[in-house]
Amino acid sequence: MRKGIAACALGLAVLTVAGQQKEDSAWEEIRRTAETQHEIVALCILKSHFNQVLPEMRKVYSLKFPEKYESMLSQEIEIVSDQLMHQKQYQIAHQVIDEGLVLLKSNKNKAAVLKKKAYILKKQGREEEALQYFKQSVALESVRP
């Protein structure tokens, strides 16, 4: 009887580990693709091919990030929009943010991206709009997670 229970437990452990490994390898594939896409987006900005930025970012968005790694996606949105802002590509920066924002589930990540949007709007001199987005961001932070 005891041997049977032990065998079941062992089997369960093996299955859990196998499942975890499968999940890890799936995530690793997503991560590698995202990493490569980031380099492509970086190249597009570097070469001033700004029209290519959004299509390449959409490939990142289509990767279906697991929720626990969502912070990476929000950081990517912040980085790319920041780079675009420095290149004065405000419209594309806002598009990158708007399209990415709808994919985020965590309030913390949404708030961070909204703050970046508010920052860019403020830099554009669009004070009132910046204030509205900042207000949303603060509201989201107060109802974490």
Place this chain on the structure above:
Amino acid sequence: MECLTFRESLIAYLDDEVTEKESELIEGHLHCCSSCAAELQSLSVSYRMLNDALETIDVSPEMWPRIEAAIRRRAEVPGSGWRSSPALWLPPPLRPWAASLIAVALLAVSAWLLSPALQKPDPQLEELRQQLSTMVEEMDQQDTLRHSMPPPSDQDEYDSNPFAPQHVVYNPFHASGTETRSLFAGAEGRGGTTDFRVDESEAKETR
């Protein structure tokens, strides 16, 4: 057209308020224009009826000087008479301009009163505005920090990257999370500043 001119003068003719020459002209027209003659006849009947109806009042010769004196006294009282209206101080050609100016002034005052700047500021909104300014300043400072960071040691790698010293960021999807070979990469990816950094420990914890 001629008849119209004469008909306008018929009342004056009946009141004996026309000159002799005008009277001759009117009479000459009446002889040849039956329509105007009929009009005069009609007016004469009306006049006669009116005179019959009105009671004749004997007015003393001092009556008019007394009325005139009363009008003059009233005109001299401040706040009465035509001079009490400010617009009437102006010569008639300027009066329409004065009216327009007053209308424009009223519009301007209304717009001023309704402007958002005059609305009482919302303290919460003001606080948010302040927080936003602080956030922007902080982000600007972080940006300046990135600009002022020394160039990375392996210069060759960054020579091809015009962003390297100016816009140092890293690839958030890089496996290490601390070391990077991203095109955007720079000093920040070597443990410099912490902004944009993936919280890898957090990610590992949740794995």
